[in-house]
Amino acid sequence: MYKVVSLFAGCGGCDQGIVGDFTFNQKYYNRLPFELTYALDIDQKALNTHKLNFECGKSVCGDICEIPSEEIPECDILVGGFPCQSFSTVNPTKDPFDDRANLYKQMVRIAKDKQPKVIIAENVKGLMTLHKGQIFKRVKEAFEDAGYVLSYKLLNAANFGVPQKRERVIIVGFRKDLGMTFDFPEETNSNDWVPLSVAVPKLAIEEQKYYFSKRAVEGMKNAKPNMKRGLWQKLDEPCLTVTSHLAKVSLNSRDPVLLVDPEKELYRRFTPREAARIQSFPDEFVFAGSETDAYRQIGNAVPPVLFWHICNKVSKYLSNYE
Structure with missing residues (x-):
């Protein structure tokens, strides 16, 4: 079993994908040869959820800085979806050079000091385009300077069997001495998207x-034309991206909602379990804390099914090397 250190672990979207051994949409995602040895997050509530769902050598609530x-223990794989608010295309006015934007440097520090075989990082689409790509260039060069050959790609979770259009940048780096360059897994559902009805x-x-x-509802109808949204979702298509603001979803925002009855003008938000399914969490996954806590954890997570496909491919590279 390859040992994994999970930074910015949150509730465990990445880690569910790393471990595998779960069923989503009647499909079984097999156990992968990875063992969680250390999980770190600054949010105790998210870590409480992580502890409910995973056997992990050590879980630490703390500031990575x-x-x-x-x-941090020696490991074969270092995983981290470093916080992405500053890179988000949803709010491009945020300072892309603030402290949260620089947290990737902490993951680089640990990669440089521990020298795992593989690093896997995840972030929002905006990371690649902000400041004409200069920020992404910094991130890329920092990991390369730490000793890694990088591959990176913008992936849409919907193309891998997740009932959600969610684009994320995935970075996979193999340590230079291994002599390997990662090719991303082929899309499984590019012509066969899983619908929201799942x-x-x-x-x-x-x-x-x-x-x-x-x-x-009346507020939405009477809003200015440029604000009139009510982004109700079609059940026969994947959902728009869900966010950490699920508990505060508004009809006058870019948040996806459900139209239950057009004639009665009945709209509703997703339940926590529906939101978890949209992210491809198995129904057995338990969330600690309040519904508001669950919504935030779900919206911040990486879709487990998407991450499983990446980690499954990584495991094949490692087995071929040995």
Whole structure:
């Protein structure tokens, strides 16, 4: 088993993909030869969820900037979806050089000090384009200087069996002495997207708390033309990208919602379980804390099915090397 250190672990979207051994949409994703030895996140609530779902050698709640490399165990794989708010295309006004944007340097530091065989990083689409690609160039050169041959690609989760259009940059680096350059896995569903109906088998539900009020609907209808949104989702297509703001979804925003009844003008937000399915979490995955906590953890996560395909390919490279 290859030992894995998971940075910015969150609730465990990446780690579910790394470990495998789960079923989503009636398809089994087999156990991969990876063992979680260390998971780090600054959010205790997310880590509480992680602990409920994974056997991990050590789980640490802390600021990566304050964790010395010596405290992190030796590993074969270093994984990290470093925080991406500053790179997001949703809010391009954020400072791309703030402290959160520089957290990739912490992952680089640990990669340089621990020298795992493989690093796998994940981030939003905007990382590649902000400041005409200069930020991405910095990230890429930093990992290369740490001793890695990088491959990177913009992947859409919908092309891998996830019922959601979610584009993310994936960076995979093999240590230079291994002499390998990673080729990304072939898309499994590029011509056969999984529809939202997989995640939402029942459009109308009893719990009124998920429905938008008449006042909210009227507010959407009376909004200025450039604000009138109500982005209700078609069940026969993948969902638009879900975010960490799922608990605060508005009809006057870019958030995806469900139109339950056009005549009665009934709209509702996704339940936490539906949101988890949209992200391709198995139904057995348990979320700790309140519904608001669950929504935030789900929206911040990497789709496990997408990450499984990447890690499955990485495992084949490693087995061929040995």
